[in-house]
Amino acid sequence: MNYVTAENLTKSYGVKTLFKNITFNVNEGDKIAIVAKNGTGKSTLLKILMGKEIADSGNVIINKDIQVVLFDQEIDFEGELSIDEFMMTLSSAPIMALKNYHSALHSENPDDMENALAEMEIHKAWDLENEMANILSQLKITDLDAKMRTLSGGQIKRVALAKLLVETRAEHKHTLLIMDEPTNHLDVDMVEWLENYLGKARVTLLLVTHDRYFLDAVCNIIWEMEDHKMYFHNGAYDTYLENKMIREDNLNSTIDKANNLYRKELEWMRRQPKARTTKSKSRQDDFYETEKVAKMDTRKQSLELEFEMKRLGSKILELHKISKSYGDKLLLKDFSYQFQRGEKVGIIGKNGAGKSTLLNIIQGLEKYDSGEIETGETIKFGYFSQKGLKYKEDQRVIDFIKDISENFPIANGRTISASQFLRLFLFEDQTQYSPISKLSGGEKRRLHLMYVLYQNPNFLIFDEPTNDLDLPTLTVLENFLQQFQGTLIIVSHDRYFMDRIVEHCLAFEGEGKIKDFVGTFSEYREFDKKQVSEGKEVKIEKVIEPEKKEEPKPIEKKVEVASRKLSFKEKSELDKLTNEIPEFETKREELSKLLNNETDYDVISKLSDELQKLSDDLDEMELRWLELQE
Numbered sequence: 001m002n003y004v005t006a007e008n009l010t011k012s013y014g015v016k017t018l019f020k021n022i023t024f025n026v027n028e029g030d031k032i033a034i035v036a037k038n039g040t041g042k043s044t045l046l047k048i049l050m051g052k053e054i055a056d057s058g059n060v061i062i063n064k065d066i067q068v069v070l071f072d073q074e075i076d077f078e079g080e081l082s083i084d085e086f087m088m089t090l091s092s093a094p095i096m097a098l099k100n101y102h103s104a105l106h107s108e109n110p111d112d113m114e115n116a117l118a119e120m121e122i123h124k125a126w127d128l129e130n131e132m133a134n135i136l137s138q139l140k141i142t143d144l145d146a147k148m149r150t151l152s153g154g155q156i157k158r159v160a161l162a163k164l165l166v167e168t169r170a171e172h173k174h175t176l177l178i179m180d181e182p183t184n185h186l187d188v189d190m191v192e193w194l195e196n197y198l199g200k201a202r203v204t205l206l207l208v209t210h211d212r213y214f215l216d217a218v219c220n221i222i223w224e225m226e227d228h229k230m231y232f233h234n235g236a237y238d239t240y241l242e243n244k245m246i247r248e249d250n251l252n253s254t255i256d257k258a259n260n261l262y263r264k265e266l267e268w269m270r271r272q273p274k275a276r277t278t279k280s281k282s283r284q285d286d287f288y289e290t291e292k293v294a295k296m297d298t299r300k301q302s303l304e305l306e307f308e309m310k311r312l313g314s315k316i317l318e319l320h321k322i323s324k325s326y327g328d329k330l331l332l333k334d335f336s337y338q339f340q341r342g343e344k345v346g347i348i349g350k351n352g353a354g355k356s357t358l359l360n361i362i363q364g365l366e367k368y369d370s371g372e373i374e375t376g377e378t379i380k381f382g383y384f385s386q387k388g389l390k391y392k393e394d395q396r397v398i399d400f401i402k403d404i405s406e407n408f409p410i411a412n413g414r415t416i417s418a419s420q421f422l423r424l425f426l427f428e429d430q431t432q433y434s435p436i437s438k439l440s441g442g443e444k445r446r447l448h449l450m451y452v453l454y455q456n457p458n459f460l461i462f463d464e465p466t467n468d469l470d471l472p473t474l475t476v477l478e479n480f481l482q483q484f485q486g487t488l489i490i491v492s493h494d495r496y497f498m499d500r501i502v503e504h505c506l507a508f509e510g511e512g513k514i515k516d517f518v519g520t521f522s523e524y525r526e527f528d529k530k531q532v533s534e535g536k537e538v539k540i541e542k543v544i545e546p547e548k549k550e551e552p553k554p555i556e557k558k559v560e561v562a563s564r565k566l567s568f569k570e571k572s573e574l575d576k577l578t579n580e581i582p583e584f585e586t587k588r589e590e591l592s593k594l595l596n597n598e599t600d601y602d603v604i605s606k607l608s609d610e611l612q613k614l615s616d617d618l619d620e621m622e623l624r625w626l627e628l629q630e
Helices: 042-050 083-087 093-104 110-122 125-138 153-170 188-200 212-218 237-271 278-294 355-362 397-402 418-424 441-454 471-483 495-501 521-534 568-597 601-629
Strands: 002-013 016-027 031-035 057-062 066-071 174-180 204-208 221-226 229-234 317-326 329-339 344-348 370-375 381-384 407-409 415-417 459-463 487-491 504-508 514-518
Touching: 002 042, 002 174, 016 042, 016 204, 016 221, 016 229, 031 042, 031 212, 042 057, 042 066, 042 174, 042 204, 066 153, 083 153, 093 110, 093 125, 110 125, 125 153, 125 188, 153 174, 153 188, 188 212, 212 237, 212 495, 221 237, 229 237, 317 355, 329 355, 329 514, 344 355, 344 495, 344 521, 355 459, 355 487, 381 441, 397 418, 397 441, 407 418, 415 418, 418 441, 441 471, 471 495, 487 495, 495 521, 504 521, 514 521, 568 601
Parallel strands: 031 204, 031 221, 066 174, 174 204, 344 487, 344 504, 381 459, 459 487
Antiparallel strands: 002 016, 002 057, 221 229, 317 329, 317 370, 407 415, 504 514
């Protein structure tokens, strides 16, 4: 069943074209993710489908038998409504049946209850009431009498999400669910519950998300918006990346051929007299078409630069027995830690556990109750917070960055200009000279990120950096952080982002208790789930607990194994080695056979080097396997 058909849609704002002549279909059961840079029109396209925006040209045909439901980043609500009242503002028949039933509970007329019960049965509202209770519980919404105006931004987002999911289940007809960044402000447990819910639900879905694990778990189609066009990919995120790379390689090949032809035709054009025959006029037209292709700029700025940051001294940052409470709520209790040069630490835990409080304490933005902090003299903090960017409305993007410095230092005494640095983070020349007020929300977030990085800090602190950033920008940021040689702390619920950057986690587990876990975010999640399922604590890494000695002592990061048993991570390593060693041995035999049959000197040299490296790797793997076995 076809839900939506769009033909030749075009939308511009002033001189900026978002998309041009794009055509697509949404069919029943499709679960589609839209991927694009911020400012290219993702949210605008969703609003056009909802009828909240009008395209400059083209047609949108929506099947009259479906309902279209939008989960937007901007949520409208009446502040005086309670959560329960807000949930009941839906106009569907099952919701109306629920309202009448609750009203009949307080009625003295027995006919009201009889009619209400019949209505509940007709519209299957009992199932909906149970579904609503389950969704609210999973999204940690417990106080249904709380007024909407008293909720935090994250709580409002969760309540609106609950209402949306109830709405899609309330109507017994076909539904197209449109979601714009649904995982923002949700902790990992809620994100995993939502992806499981949407993955199993019989719903047609069109969403914008930066969460790549969520995208892979929920969606089976990716729409890519780039250069005013739309490209379609069936499959997971990796498939999209592969298709995109092939397309760009083919385009670059076409441009190279056009360049060769352009140079030849340019000589011909210069030799021609002003008066042209019909034949030369045709060739002239072909020349201009070739010129357009030859001058296409497909170069992708990369971050393969050696950055020159301020030198870090021997002392970075040391925390000794730090405690912090808010009333009866204990966030930190005798927490000690010594940060190292080049360390990339992920701070994880539920919302409200104290993660942001720790970041503020480290930077001196918030006082702690007791303990001591020693900060190295060479430390220069760079803090990317959730509060957003402060700027003058009429200030241009390029001027905002130049106010810090005209140039950014890189290795060997070299520099790159503010404009070049902006291009690295996907700000095109036209956008650089636009007022900041004209940027989309995601572009402002990207500029805020640049503002932090351009000040060249050597100790970066990121609090939920992935919220509202598009996937292309996240890829650029990940590449930057992987090369960053300073110290880095990240608070994030984005599992993919954390897994790429972080190999060491501090996990807030409540009541001031923090676990020091050596491993990725996903490895910690796996360990934590296993610990919960077994109903006991599996000793993997040292738990940072109150120190009993009077003298403060930095926590060591060595894994202490009780009774010489393997830790969870070591068991995983042993299993991995057990599987990989036979594969490496097979590869070594294959290389040896190739080497024995080869006569070309260059090939022999290359194969010999490969064989030597493979043998060295295999020796190390076997030694490690023996250590773990013992």
